[in-house]
Amino acid sequence: MSDGASPLESVFTYAAPALKFGRGAATEVGYDVRGWGARRALVVTDPDVAAAGHAETVADSLRAHGIEVVVYDRARVEPTDASLIDAVDFARAESGRAGIDAVVAVGGGSSIDTGKAVALLLTNPGDLMDYINAPVGKARAPERPVLPLAAVPTTTGTGSESTTICVLDVLSLKVKTGISHPALRPRLAVVDPSLSATQPAGVIAAAGMDIACHALESYTARWFADQPAKTAEQRVPYCGSNPISDVWSERALGLLAGAFRAAVRREPGDPAAPADPAAADAMALAATFAGLGFGNAGVHVPHANAYPIAGRVRDFRPADYPGQEPMVPHGMAVGLTAPEAFRFTFDAAPQRHLRAARLLAGATDASAAADGPDLLPTVLVDLMRDIGLPNGLAAVGYGAGDVDDLVAGALQQQRLLATAPKDVTAEDLAGVVGASLELW
Amino acid sequence: MSDGASPLESVFTYAAPALKFGRGAATEVGYDVRGWGARRALVVTDPDVAAAGHAETVADSLRAHGIEVVVYDRARVEPTDASLIDAVDFARAESGRAGIDAVVAVGGGSSIDTGKAVALLLTNPGDLMDYINAPVGKARAPERPVLPLAAVPTTTGTGSESTTICVLDVLSLKVKTGISHPALRPRLAVVDPSLSATQPAGVIAAAGMDIACHALESYTARWFADQPAKTAEQRVPYCGSNPISDVWSERALGLLAGAFRAAVRREPGDPAAPADPAAADAMALAATFAGLGFGNAGVHVPHANAYPIAGRVRDFRPADYPGQEPMVPHGMAVGLTAPEAFRFTFDAAPQRHLRAARLLAGATDASAAADGPDLLPTVLVDLMRDIGLPNGLAAVGYGAGDVDDLVAGALQQQRLLATAPKDVTAEDLAGVVGASLELW
Known part of the structure; x- marks a missing residue:
């Protein structure tokens, strides 16, 4: 964070792989x-x-x-x-x-x-x-x-x-x-969306939360020009939100609003058959767009929390994932503290949180919620419930006694926490994690 | 153009340089x-x-x-x-x-x-x-x-x-x-916008029309999936409008709506002093965004016309350009037939022309024009008049007797004309060029 005396950053960078997209x-x-x-x-x-x-x-x-x-x-x-x-x-x-x-x-x-x-x-x-x-x-x-x-x-x-x-x-x-x-x-x-067309609903739900959080965290990351000026040598690929990552984040949220719920839905009586195959293509495009954004802006609190949430799993086994080992899939681990994380970061960039919420809500009921710190959490919880994500950290096996341990793990991710739009203390994280035990 | 029997394209590509942007x-x-x-x-x-x-x-x-x-x-x-x-x-x-x-x-x-x-x-x-x-x-x-x-x-x-x-x-x-x-x-x-901050108004006006046309032509280029399927070997960098070039084109138009007129304005009494230095940064970003779009989608009729308009110049010498040789600057050559070109292509993609016009108009008077083939031409002519572009091809030295010659030159640019959203004949071009002699 700027100390007010140092000159502020004036440069951002952008890089991406060449892309070939389509069935x-x-x-x-x-x-x-x-x-x-x-x-x-x-x-x-x-x-x-x-x-x-x-x-x-x-x-x-x-x-x-x-x-x-x-x-x-x-x-x-x-x-x-x-x-x-x-x-x-x-x-x-x-x-x-x-x-x-x-x-x-x-x-x-x-x-x-x-x-x-x-x-x-x-x-x-x-x-x-x-x-x-x-x-x-x-x-x-x-x-x-x-x-x-x-x-x-x-x-x-x-x-x-x-x-x-x-x-x-x-x-x-x-x-x-x-x-x-x-x-x-x-x-x-x-x-090639035809390669991901056969993902089971549970995988789409968890991975889709990863997409949503890539876009939301990039969009609410500390603005590149609100950071101290860097030399060329000091630059890192993740430079905070910027005019280019914003474009990708906004587009990804718009695509998710239209396609996420539809991509998870199955044909009645056939859990292997997607009810809306076109939604899979939109999800692939959303994932690509969000990746192009966060690959240059960075992610923050929900991703920092996800490391210990996935890493300290006890015996949770998600539906639709292969293998017998306990695991909290990455996108699920990211999503579970996202509503509370964005309630916490709201005051650092209110307009960005509100705009992101409106984009992700699309025409859902949650879009009728009032502007304020609760809007984005409301939109997210509404989405998570619809796509079948667990109702908070308790549903994947954590209790109030685990909060300090999870916070300690998240605090190790200083590279990510530095991208948050405000400074993040252990107490802040404890508040976010504690409130994420049960989401609705 | 598809013959209706061939399979249609399902793949688009995107590539871009790494970017470092800022003062x-x-x-x-x-x-x-x-x-x-x-x-x-x-x-x-x-x-x-x-x-x-x-x-x-x-x-x-x-x-x-x-x-x-x-x-x-x-x-x-x-x-x-x-x-x-x-x-x-x-x-x-x-x-x-x-x-x-x-x-x-x-x-x-x-x-x-x-x-x-x-x-x-x-x-x-x-x-x-x-x-x-x-x-x-x-x-x-x-x-x-x-x-x-x-x-x-x-x-x-x-x-x-x-x-x-x-x-x-x-x-x-x-x-x-x-x-x-x-x-x-x-x-x-x-x-680095500081390098372009000292451009004279005439250069900003002409180059800015190039930006606008990059965005408008990319946005109205034939949709990638409305073309016959290609093999990997047949692909070219310009694949028609697509979900990624659209993002850049729309953003570039939005930036131009807010900054183009302001970037051309000078301080009263000092033609070297930009009245709104921040507008120069927005123009640099708009140029970058439009380049990222048309570098993958392609351009069509206005750019095809620009080749002979610039190439056959007689004695026109634009204000604010160095050198003594007659020239029609590239952006000016592109812009002069753009209003009529987009009136011609309107019916091939009405919603795209209307949306582009609304984005470029921003909050100007032209935004009040009625939806239809005239909207984008109206927005463009309104802009061109405001930024001091010549009033049509006659103002840079061409007459009705030159139309066939200019059309013959444009027809040589088949690579560009193939990107147009509809087939383009010599008669079509003659209509566009002839109507562009005097724009307002």
Whole structure:
């Protein structure tokens, strides 16, 4: 925050991958990767995405353009240091054998983040921990160009295809952290809504809350010019809300207003059949737009809270997610404290909170609520109830006795909290988390 | 146009340079270019921009980051084959002497386009004519990576910093043509409104019409999905209006509504003093946004007409432009047939024309005009009169006897006319051009 004496910032930056969007786009990846001069590409994916055939669609496109393909299909949902090291070891062995000159990640944010780590470590020396953000790792900057990465998302949420960060759990420290560097941004995002059309309703609901929070947090992030001036060397990819991220955030909220509830609805009697297939395309576009926004503005309190909410899960198992391990899906973890977080940040930027609420409400009943700190929380709770999200932190297994622990975890995310539109104390977070135990 | 039997397009693409925007941004170029690993950079600029000190500001930043600088300051306003060959010969000689690994263009669209040709031909074999669009040139595709290009615009209009095209006159053939390839898109655009703050009113007016037409033509371009399906190989950077270019076009029009007239106004008694300096920043942002839009959607009838209108000038000399040669500035040439062009295209996309008109009108008197084919022409003529543009083609020296000749020139721009929302015949163009002799 500015001390009033320092000069204020006058510059913002914007970067994004090239984008190819539309049904069928995934069958064209080979053309683009071939245009980079690639001859042997590593496809990074996870077992479920591979089983759905999406990785093979992409591999076929690569082969059709004369590119030899190696597939790594063990990307872990919620990557860990161990899972990333496994991927890097595999990639380095293959690279040593016959060379790899491009990485193509096919999957959710986890596969794309795994692809980022691989692309980084295939051309740069050292090991994973050298590049992980301090204080957990050494925050080393890549000294050589990172391999070009094409990201093909198969879920509509994370926005990882647009961002410069790779998120992981360091198992020995029980901490969620990341690698963050502009060189990690994918060169190309291929968003093919036909790949995400078969997501179950529970996944759409959680991932969609991630989209909504990307847009809402970017839009309410501290304005770039309300921060102290930086030198070129001090700039980070996340520069706060700015005239360009605002455009994407507003558009994403408008798309969500029209499509989110419809995307979750199933045909009567057939829980596998989306009632409104066109809504899936709009959600894919919303995810892309929100990613383009938060990939440059940043996110704040709800995302900071999400780290410990996901990380300290006990035995909650969400509907519609594969696997037997307890988990709070990322988008659900982000969404559960969002209403209270935005009630807390309201006074720092009232007009932005109100406009965001109006955009997200669309023509729903919640749009009739009165202007004020309660409007955005009302709109969010109304949405969360409609799409079937749990009614607060208690519904995923946390109690009043966990608040201090969750707050301690959120406070470790200072990089995110600094993006909030106002200073955030432990007491502030305790208020937000405590009020999020039960939302309606 | 679709024949109704072919499948329709389902994919659109989007690409853009990384962007650094704000007052002071030009002093940071060296940091970014150094990040590309560059050691010796060629600065391409024109004599007037060099005299204003802008090229030196950028060169200083490069040197401060340890980059050796060579300056080429003979870029021609409205580049020709001869002027581009002069720049390429200079650059190749310098590259042969001590290597050049980045190009930084500082100036208007002409300097940036010159930088594109240089960046292309420093790493690729052959000569300029090999790469010029067919049928004038051989339309050869670059076989090696083009040198990275940073573009630092000093005018608010062309959008060349966002696009994949280099426009030039081939003198021996008296034809305006270009080099068009995705590899020509700058890697970085540095938009520093302080560099364009001193433009005279006449330049702001003409360049601002270029911004307006970039946005209006992109917004009314044939919708990407109303075209026949393409293969990856058939795609071109300009894919028609689409969900992303629409965002930029709408925002650019909104910014112009609030800032264009104000940016042209001078302090009473001091024609060099802008009455509203903040309006210059908004115009720079509008130019950037419109460039991000049309750099992916494309432009159509007004830009096609502008080629012969500028190319066949007799003795018109615009106020506020340097030099003694007759010229119709590009933005003026584009704007003069825009009202009639949009009256002609109205019926192909009525809602888009009406929405664009409402956005551009803002709260002006013209916003009260009735919905229909006349609305956008009314809004445009109202704007053009206010900012001091000539009252039609007759005011820049053309008469009824020139219409056929101008139409013949516009018909050569089939690449642009194909982007129009409806088919365009010679008769259609004759109607547009003939009605544009006198606008009010």
